[in-house]
Amino acid sequence: MLLIDPMPLDRRPTRAVLLLAGLLLYGFSSGLMLQAGLGQMPWAVLHQGLSRSFGLSIGTWTILVGALVLLAWVPLRLRPGVGTVGNVLVLGVALDATLALVPAPTTLSVRVPLLLVGILLNGIATGAYIGAGLGAGPRDGLSTGLAARGMSLRVVRTTIEVGVLATGWALGGNVGVGTVLYALGIGPLVHRTLPALSLRPERSAARPATPPRQRRRSRSWAGRRTVPALRSGAGARSASERVPRP
Numbered sequence: 377m378l379l380i381d382p383m384p385l386d387r388r389p390t391r392a393v394l395l396l397a398g399l400l401l402y403g404f405s406s407g408l409m410l411q412a413g414l415g416q417m418p419w420a421v422l423h424q425g426l427s428r429s430f431g432l433s434i435g436t437w438t439i440l441v442g443a444l445v446l447l448a449w450v451p452l453r454l455r456p457g458v459g460t461v462g463n464v465l466v467l468g469v470a471l472d473a474t475l476a477l478v479p480a481p482t483t484l485s486v487r488v489p490l491l492l493v494g495i496l497l498n499g500i501a502t503g504a505y506i507g508a509g510l511g512a513g514p515r516d517g518l519s520t521g522l523a524a525r526g527m528s529l530r531v532v533r534t535t536i537e538v539g540v541l542a543t544g545w546a547l548g549g550n551v552g553v554g555t556v557l558y559a560l561g562i563g564p565l566v567h568r569t570l571p572a573l574s575l576r577p578e579r580s581a582a583r584p585a586t587p588p589r590q591r592r593r594s595r596s597w598a599g600r601r602t603v604p605a606l607r608s609g610a611g612a613r614s615a616s617e618r619v620p621r622p
Contacts, residue, residue: 384509391508391575395459396466398504398573403435403470405501408494410434410471411480412487415552417498417562418541419515425547435472439464446514452521457511464514491554498558499565500573506566507573 384391409416410424423437432440442464446456481487506512512520519536523529545551 387575391510392458394504394573394575395462395508395510398501398506398508399459399462399466400470401497401501402505403467404474405494405497406467407471407474407478408490408497409554409558410475410550411478412491412494412554413480413550413552414487414491415550415554415556415558417555417558418537418544421544421549421551421555422540422547423544423549425544425549428548433468433472434475435468435470437468438471439468442467442514445518448518449514449521452518452525454517454521456514456517459505459508459510460512460514460517462510463505491557495554495558495561496565499562500569502562502566503569503573507570507575509575 406416406420410420415421416424419438419441420434423434423441426432426437426441427434446460446464449456481490506516511517515536519529519533522532541551541555
């Protein structure tokens with residue numbers, strides 16, 4: 377039994393590059409929003425609160441929480457993809473690198489544009505890594521997995537996001553106007569970026585060729601089915617009567 381879904385057969389290098397670029401950009405954009413200091417997405421609030429309360433870097437907590445959420449897939453009988461595992465490992469590394477390289481601005485005239493750029497890039501990154509078609513992130517997969525058990529996806533997603541946000545805020549995470557802007561803007565952004573960046577399966581890969589023997593059987597079966605249709609009907613004539621004689 378495979379523990380990870382295999383990669384699609386078509387355009388594997390393109391899918392891998394798109395996935396890696398999306399994950400790196402996602403971590404980079406998350407770092408920009410954190411450095412802006414005006415509030416960030418709910419999961420980042422949780423990671424920041426855990427870092428402030430128990431030590432370790434925000435990127436390390438991003439990896440640890442992602443791994444714990446991935447374990448919650450087991451009772452749901454979900455199987456991760458390559459993108460799911462990459463999501464757990466790459467995001468935290470890219471996030472910590474961004475926090476180390478990009479200084480935190482002190483003036484509001486820089487913090488606001490930094491926040492807006494972070495939200496915009498995060499929408500592009502989400503469309504890229506999901507569009508690669510190599511598996512959902514552990515947090516998204518948890519929501520869809522629970523919804524597949526008969527729950528409303530909207531209720532499940534809202535409950536998880538609100539619970540994560542409240543826990544992160546209680547632990548000292550930064551909640552602000554950026555949190556609201558992200559909640560309002562990420563949906564419309566992904567609505568545009570996901571169709572533009574999605575790699576749909578090629579026809580040759582999605583529809584396997586019919587074996588020659590099966591095609592011959594299909595033609596012969598179709599011929600047998602058309603014979604009664606030729607001879608049915610009250611005014612039908614024989615085949616010899618329909619062919620004009622020389």
